[in-house]
Amino acid sequence: AFAATGFSALPALASAEDADKRIADFAGGKTPETGKLTLTAPEIAENGNTVPISVTVDSAMEGDDVVEEVMILADGNPNPDVATFHFSEASGAAAATTRMRLAKTQNVIAVARMKDGTTYVDKKEVKVTIGGCGG
Amino acid sequence: GQWSRAAAQQKLSENDLLDFDAFGNVTLVHVTDIHAQLMPVFFREPSVNLGVGAVAGLPPHVTGADFLKLYGIEPHSPHAYALTSEDFAALARSYGKMGGLDRIAAIVKRIRAERGENTLLLDGGDTWQGSYTSLKTNGQDMVTAMNALEPDAMTGHWEFTYGADRVSEIIDELPFAFLGGNIYDAEWNEPAFEAYKMFERGGVKVAVLGQAFPYTPIANPRWMFPNWSFGIREEDVAANVAAAREEGAELVVLLSHNGFDVDRALAARVEGIDVILTGHTHDALPEPVLVGKTLLIASGSHGKFVTRLDLDVQGGALKGFRHRLIPVFSDVIAPDADMTALIEELRAPYADELKRELGRTDSLLYRRGNFNGTFDDLICQALLDVREADIALSPGFRWGTSVLPGQAITVEDLHNACAMTYPAAYRSTMSGETIKTILEDVADNLFNEDPYYQQGGDMVRVGGMGYAIDPGQTIGNRISGMTLLKTGEAIEASRDYTVAGWASVNEATEGPPIWDVVEEYLDRNPLVQLEENRSVKVAG
Amino acid sequence: MATPKPRVKLPKSASAGEVITIKTLISHTMESGQRKDSEGKVIPRQIINKFSCEFNGATVFSCDIEPAISANPYFEFSARVKESGTFKFTWVDDDGSVYEDEQTIEVK
Numbered sequence A: 001a002f003a004a005t006g007f008s009a010l011p012a013l014a015s016a017e018d019a020d021k022r023i024a025d026f027a028g029g030k031t032p033e034t035g036k037l038t039l040t041a042p043e044i045a046e047n048g049n050t051v052p053i054s055v056t057v058d059s060a061m062e063g064d065d066v067v068e069e070v071m072i073l074a075d076g077n078p079n080p081d082v083a084t085f086h087f088s089e090a091s092g093a094a095a096a097t098t099r100m101r102l103a104k105t106q107n108v109i110a111v112a113r114m115k116d117g118t119t120y121v122d123k124k125e126v127k128v129t130i131g132g133c134g135g
Numbered sequence B: 001g002q003w004s005r006a007a008a009q010q011k012l013s014e015n016d017l018l019d020f021d022a023f024g025n026v027t028l029v030h031v032t033d034i035h036a037q038l039m040p041v042f043f044r045e046p047s048v049n050l051g052v053g054a055v056a057g058l059p060p061h062v063t064g065a066d067f068l069k070l071y072g073i074e075p076h077s078p079h080a081y082a083l084t085s086e087d088f089a090a091l092a093r094s095y096g097k098m099g100g101l102d103r104i105a106a107i108v109k110r111i112r113a114e115r116g117e118n119t120l121l122l123d124g125g126d127t128w129q130g131s132y133t134s135l136k137t138n139g140q141d142m143v144t145a146m147n148a149l150e151p152d153a154m155t156g157h158w159e160f161t162y163g164a165d166r167v168s169e170i171i172d173e174l175p176f177a178f179l180g181g182n183i184y185d186a187e188w189n190e191p192a193f194e195a196y197k198m199f200e201r202g203g204v205k206v207a208v209l210g211q212a213f214p215y216t217p218i219a220n221p222r223w224m225f226p227n228w229s230f231g232i233r234e235e236d237v238a239a240n241v242a243a244a245r246e247e248g249a250e251l252v253v254l255l256s257h258n259g260f261d262v263d264r265a266l267a268a269r270v271e272g273i274d275v276i277l278t279g280h281t282h283d284a285l286p287e288p289v290l291v292g293k294t295l296l297i298a299s300g301s302h303g304k305f306v307t308r309l310d311l312d313v314q315g316g317a318l319k320g321f322r323h324r325l326i327p328v329f330s331d332v333i334a335p336d337a338d339m340t341a342l343i344e345e346l347r348a349p350y351a352d353e354l355k356r357e358l359g360r361t362d363s364l365l366y367r368r369g370n371f372n373g374t375f376d377d378l379i380c381q382a383l384l385d386v387r388e389a390d391i392a393l394s395p396g397f398r399w400g401t402s403v404l405p406g407q408a409i410t411v412e413d414l415h416n417a418c419a420m421t422y423p424a425a426y427r428s429t430m431s432g433e434t435i436k437t438i439l440e441d442v443a444d445n446l447f448n449e450d451p452y453y454q455q456g457g458d459m460v461r462v463g464g465m466g467y468a469i470d471p472g473q474t475i476g477n478r479i480s481g482m483t484l485l486k487t488g489e490a491i492e493a494s495r496d497y498t499v500a501g502w503a504s505v506n507e508a509t510e511g512p513p514i515w516d517v518v519e520e521y522l523d524r525n526p527l528v529q530l531e532e533n534r535s536v537k538v539a540g
Numbered sequence C: 001m002a003t004p005k006p007r008v009k010l011p012k013s014a015s016a017g018e019v020i021t022i023k024t025l026i027s028h029t030m031e032s033g034q035r036k037d038s039e040g041k042v043i044p045r046q047i048i049n050k051f052s053c054e055f056n057g058a059t060v061f062s063c064d065i066e067p068a069i070s071a072n073p074y075f076e077f078s079a080r081v082k083e084s085g086t087f088k089f090t091w092v093d094d095d096g097s098v099y100e101d102e103q104t105i106e107v108k
Ligand SMILES: [Mn+2]
Pocket: A135, B033, B035, B126, B280, B281, B282, B301, B398, B399
C-alpha cells in the first residue's frame, strides 16, 4: 500500500564512522573547513532510487585556485562511497550534478580538495519516506 | 431555526463585508485550495492544529477559543463561525453556507470595478480536484469556471493527479500563466514550467513567482507524472527573486503552495520577497503574519474566503498595506448571475446523481483536524465492515466539506470527501511493525521540527485501532500504546493484521473505489451516529 | 541488458572562453551487487565504474563511480572552451566494455 524506496534486500548498512574515516583519508587527517563548498540535495527524496545531488565550489578554476576533487559519501547506505568528481582548469567551474541511491534517511556528504591541499565539507540530511497519506 | 438565521444575517450586509477604503497602487486578490467547490459549502475549521518547535502556539497553530482571543473575535459572531470550530453546527444553522464561485465572482468583479487595472487575481492551486463533477470532467468544470473568473496566474498541487497528459493539455489552453519554478524535467534536470511572470499594475512592475507543492510526487502518485520532479528548491526561489528584481520588479509576490510553516521558514531565509500568498495547509488568518519585511497571507480553503491586499509601492519598495480576509457568506453576498448560470450549466448533466441520498447523519461530519474527524471515522467504519478488516487507514487529507447533524448524506457530500483519481480501497496484510512504521513516517511528515521536512497533511486516520502520540518526539519515538480495539489487546510487532485503506500512491493498487465502499456501508447502516473518537491519545 | 545508449546535451556553439554546461545520460541498470534474485542468490555487481570527458584530447572532467549511483547514470558538469573542437565522452563498464560518444562545438 505504501511505496518502498532505496536499495532492495539490504545487508548491514554503513555507519557515520565509516564515512568519517573516508573523510579523514581524503583530507589527509586535517579537519575540512566549511564555506566554499555547497552540496544541494532535496530535503525529502521523491524516489530513493534516484536522488539528484549537486556540488558547487566557489573557485576561479585558474592558477592556484583550482578544485581537484570532490568526493560524495552517504552515511547510511550499504557502503558509504558514492562517487568522486575530478575537475581541471578546463572544467571552467567546479560544479557537477548526478543522481544517487539512498537506502534510507541519511546524510549525504561532499568533501572537496583544492590544489593547495585545503579541504572543504558540506552535508545535508535527505529523508527517505514511504510517502502517500499527505494532504 | 429560520428566525435565528434571519436575525443573524440581518446583522451582516454585503457592504459590511466588501466596503474597503482603497489604498496604494496595487491590489492583490488571492484565492486558494478551492478544491473544486463551485457551490457554497459547510466547512468546519480544525479544533486541533499543533505546531512543533519554534512555531508551537503561533498562528496558524492556534484554534478554538484561543484563536478568538488572539484576534479579538466575539464568540458566536460571524467571524467566529467562519474561522473556528467553536459551536460549529449551531452557528452553521445561523449563518448558513460559505463560498460558492458565483459569490467569489461577485467579490472579484466589485474589486475590479473599484481598482481596475491595479488588480491582480492569483489562484494558489488545489483548484481542479475535490468534487464529483471535477472528477467526472477531469477537472474541466473548474477550468471552465475559473477561466470565466479570469485569474492572472495560478500554481498547483492536486492538479497533477489528473496525470501529466491531462495537465499539459489543460495548461496549453489556459488563458493565463500556470507558474511553478520548482518543477523540473526529471530526465534532463531543466525547468519544466514558467517560474515567474512580470505584470504592470498601477504603474508598478510586479513579479509573480509560482511555487507548486514541493512534495507532490511523494504525497501523491509519482507514476502519474513521472517526468516531473518537484522539491522546495530554495536556491531557485532566491535565484528567481534576484532575476525578477534584475528585470525591474518593484514588487515581488510568491504565489506558493508550500504550506504555511514552509513559507514562514522560506521568508526568513530568502531575501527580497514582499508578499507570500500561502496555500496547501488550508489556514485562514484574519491578519498577515510578518516575517522580516515579508507579508504572509493565508486565505483559507474551499472558497470560504477571498483575500484583498492593497499595497502601496513607491520607488521600488513596499511602503504600506491594507488587508482583509473576506469571509464569503453565501446568504449575504449576492451571486454573480453569469457565474451562477455557468455553474448550473456545468452541473446540470450530474444534477440527479449529485443529490441522490445515501443515508442520514445524526452527528456532524467533518474532516479537518490533526488526528481525526468524523467523516474519516465513517470512512474507516465502512472499510472495516465492507472490506472485513482488523484495521482501517484513511489518509489525512485536509480537503472535504462538512455535513450538519440531521442532514442527508448525498453523493455530492460523499464525493467532497473522496473524489480523486486513485480511489481504490485496498485490502492487505501488514505486520504490527509495518503499521507502526507507517504511523511514525506520517507523523514525521507532519511534526518534523524542520518545516522543510513536513508535507502539510494531517495524521493518517485509523479505524479499529487506538494509539498514543507525542508530536514533540523524533521519528520512531512518537507512537506508542498501539491497541486493537476489537480485542483490547496490544498490537504485536511480529503479528499480521488485515488492513483496509484507500488512496495508495502505488501503481496498480486493486480494490473498489472508496465511494462504493461507503455507499454499500450506508445502504446497510443508513443512519450515521458517531461517538467522539477517543482512540488517539495526544501527549505533551 | 540492451547495449547501453549514451545521450549528450551541449550547445552547438559558444564564444571563446565561455563556460558551458554539458549533460550526459547513459542507459544502464547499474546492478549494485546488493540485490538478491528470487532464489536468494546475490545478483552480481555490474556497473559503469568510470566516466570521463575530454576536449581535443585533454581531460575536462571525470568521475569514479560506485554502486550508489542510480541506474541510467546522469552527469552534469561544466567546460571552458577556448577553441572549436570535439568533446569525447567515455563510459567504462565493469565487464570491460567501453561506450563512447563525440560532439563538436564551434567557438566564435
Ligand atoms: Mn489543498
